[in-house]
Amino acid sequence: MxxxxxxxxxxxxxxxxxxxxxxxxxxxxxxxxxxxxxxxxxxxxxxxxxxxxxxxxxxxxxxxxxxxxxxxLSHPNHVPEIVRVLVEAVEHNPEKRWTGQDFKNLSVDESTARRQFKKRFGMTFVEYARARRMGLALKKIRAGEPVIDSQLSAGYESSSGFRDAFSRIMGAAPTLVDERRILKAAWIDTRLGPMMAIGDDHALHLLEFVDRRGLEREVERHRKRTRSAIIPGMTEPIRSIERELGEYFEGKRTTFETPLFLAGSPFQQSVWEQLIKIPTGETRSYLDLALSLGKPKGFRAVAQANGANQLAIVIPCHRVINANGDLGGYGGGLTRKNWLLQHEMGVK
Missing domain, CATH: 3.40.10.10 (DNA Methylphosphotriester Repair Domain)
Structure with missing residues (x-):
């Protein structure tokens, strides 16, 4: 179908x-x-x-x-009290990052909340709150609007939640951005789910699945490292990667030509360069990469550098598996990693 x-x-x-x-x-x-x-x-x-x-x-x-x-977020005709309380709390303050004390303030047991949400919705309450916060912050990015004003579209109670969520992740209130240090962010729909692309007029800085765990902090670290603010918009490198991703998922492309901005230490960049050299349809282990860098005992450092990659698919960290043949980890999830590997084996 x-x-x-x-x-x-x-x-x-x-x-x-x-x-x-x-x-x-x-x-x-x-x-x-x-x-x-x-x-x-x-x-x-x-x-x-x-x-x-x-x-x-x-x-x-x-x-x-x-x-x-x-x-x-409940079974039909039945709303568990704990679900009702927590969902209402999130809507009251959607940009909040929840801590143990927040649960105590509501007289809610944190482990019970985790089990209830995981059982019913396939995600913990903290994951739910994060998804709501991220969705709110990504609203204008998803809409592709280049300028943000203080008003929200129909369906949102006030503008403050959006502005706070956006500024906490992207670094500045949308109307207070220093235009000399701006990166732009866009929403890209792909076969494996939506991705967020961040870039300037010269290169692509970040490409990640929007449901990747830790994406907020990854974006925050990058904009602090580059001393930039991030606003919704489009640049030529983002247009380029959107086009190339379409060709990749259609099986018409195996390499990417979009210029990249690699924000990492010299060692991290050396690992990423080795990742790009892994042929389509093939895999390497962390030990293989360490040996190729002349550091046979450095496979743990290689694994850390692999995990620090913020250009998913383009820098193919999904091609790295455990030495025993297991898939290992992947920020975008093992289901996506397996799909990518199978897809590349079919088009190599």
């Missing part, structure tokens, strides 16, 4: 409030900024105003908030 056919099927289920589709998809409504379950009793949106997601986390990262009528 094609993506277009699946969307048509999901929209039909939405119109019919078909309970058989509960848990199979969520719908984001562009005109209201909320996401709903298939059986939501609210007035149905037009097809062109719908975006469909397989998980609540995907909808959150796309900047949608939970619908107050159908409450997609």
């Amino acid at each position: 094609s993506m277009a056919e699946r969307k048509e099927e999901y929209y039909k289920a939405l119109l019919e409030k078909n309970s058989e589709y509960e848990g199979l998809f969520y719908v984001g409504v562009k005109t209201t900024g909320v996401f709903c379950r298939p059986t939501c009793p609210a007035r149905k949106p037009k097809f062109e105003n719908c975006e469909f997601y397989e998980t609540a986390q995907q909808a959150l990262l796309a900047s949608y908030r939970p619908c107050q009528r159908c409450r997609p």
Whole structure:
């Protein structure tokens, strides 16, 4: 079934409030900024105003908030008190980074919250709060708007949450940016999920899946290192990588030509240069890389440098596996890593 056919099927289920589709998809409504379950009793949106997601986390990262009528973060007709309290707390202060003390202030057991959210939604509460915070901050980046004003689109209660979430990650309130030190960020949809690209007029600085754990801190570190602020927008290197990624996923490209800005130590950069040399469709172990650098005992340092790569796919850290043949780790998730390796074996 094609993506277009699946969307048509999901929209039909939405119109019919078909309970058989509960848990199979969520719908984001562009005109209201909320996401709903298939059986939501609210007035149905037009097809062109719908975006469909397989998980609540995907909808959150796309900047949608939970619908107050159908409450997609609960079982139908049953809203656990702990879920209600925590979701309301996030909406009250969506840019908050949660700590143990925050749970105590709400008289909520942190481990119970973790289990409840993980069991029901496939993510912990902290992951939910992060996805909501990131989605809020990425809202204008996703929309591709080059200038941010103080107002939000319909569906958001106030502008302060967006501005705070954006500025904490990107480094400055959108209207207070020093134009001499600006990087631009854009949302790129790919076959394996959305990615965020950051670049200037000369090179690509960062390319990561938006659901990568630790992405916020990665962006913060980079803009502090470069003494830059980051605003939504497009540059030629970002246009270039968007085009090349499309060709890569179609099996028409195996190497990338977009100019890169490598922000790392000399050792990290030497590791990344070795990664780029790994042929498409092949893999290397951390030990192999250490030996190629003349540092046979440095495989742990190589692994750390591999993990510090902030240009996913382009610098192919997914081609590095454990010496025993296991996939090892990957910031974008092992499912994506396995897909990328299988895809490259088929097009080499």
